[in-house]
Amino acid sequence: MNAPPLGASSLTLLNPSEWNAETCAQVNERLLSASAAHIADWAAATFGRRLAVAASMQDTILPHLFGTRIPGVDVLFLETGYHFPETLATRDAAAAALDITVVDVTPKQTVAEQDAAYGKDLFARDPGLCCQLRKMDPLRDALAGYDAWVTGARRVDAVTRSELPVVSWDAKHGLVKINPLALWDDAAVESYQDTHGLPRNPLVAQGYPSIGCLPCTQRVAPGADPRSGRWAGLDKTECGIHVG
Secondary structure, three states: OOOOOOOOOOOOOOOHHHOOHHHHHHHHHHHOOOOHHHHHHHHHHHHHHHEEEEOOOOOOHHHHHHHOOOOOEEEEEEOOOOOOHHHHHHHHHHHHHOOEEEEEEOOOOOHHHHHHHHOOOHHHHOHHHHHHHHHHHHHHHHHOOOOEEEOOOOHHHOHHHOOOOOEEEEOOOOEEEEOOOOOOOHHHHHHHHHHHOOOOOOOHHHOOOOOOOHHHEOOOOOOOOHHHHEOOOOOOOOOOOOOO
16 A cells, blocks of 8 residues: 655655754655655655666666656766676666766776776775775765755665665765665566666676676576675675665
8 A cells, every 4th residue: 555645744845954864764654655656756746856866777767767757857877987888878778768867977087097096906806995986985976966866776685775764864975865666576677667668778688687887797597696796706795875
């Protein structure tokens, strides 16, 4: 059953400075059983263009979900310099097909500059630092101009996300974090893409159920943990964006 609409309640009309862990928890309680469409309606009505959508382009669900509600919405794509060509092609297809503004979020250093400063292939020696430099730091800077951001994180993605809320206060970035797909399973992802005929990343059908940077992502055997192809052989399961 969907949660009742929040409408123009006091929780919808808060000033940016009034959002905090407590107010986010109240909204989360109301929206936890709501549909992704309902959550997106609330987010669009509450934040409008002060909201950014983060999309890895593993799929294009969030760009469609919010592009239909906030025309030209900013879609942040972390252009690490290490992406699969298929992922970049999916980004370009989404930009052409949907009413969104793709914002390539780039690190301060190119791959060549990072190699010169830290040594070649930092991802193989210190993947945590590589993710910090090429994902987390650029995202932090990009989010500085918004009041809320949307991610495609889901509880089924990993054990570390098993209690992922729909709405929470992101203390690390100082804004509201919204996960409208938090309770979705893979069947829901497939159904939405089919229903709306969305651009698809072909890597998913080729055995990559979780797609990151090319050097750190491998195919996954049928039935294996979908995240097992990320940083395979290393004691690392998250880049750090959805941790802490």
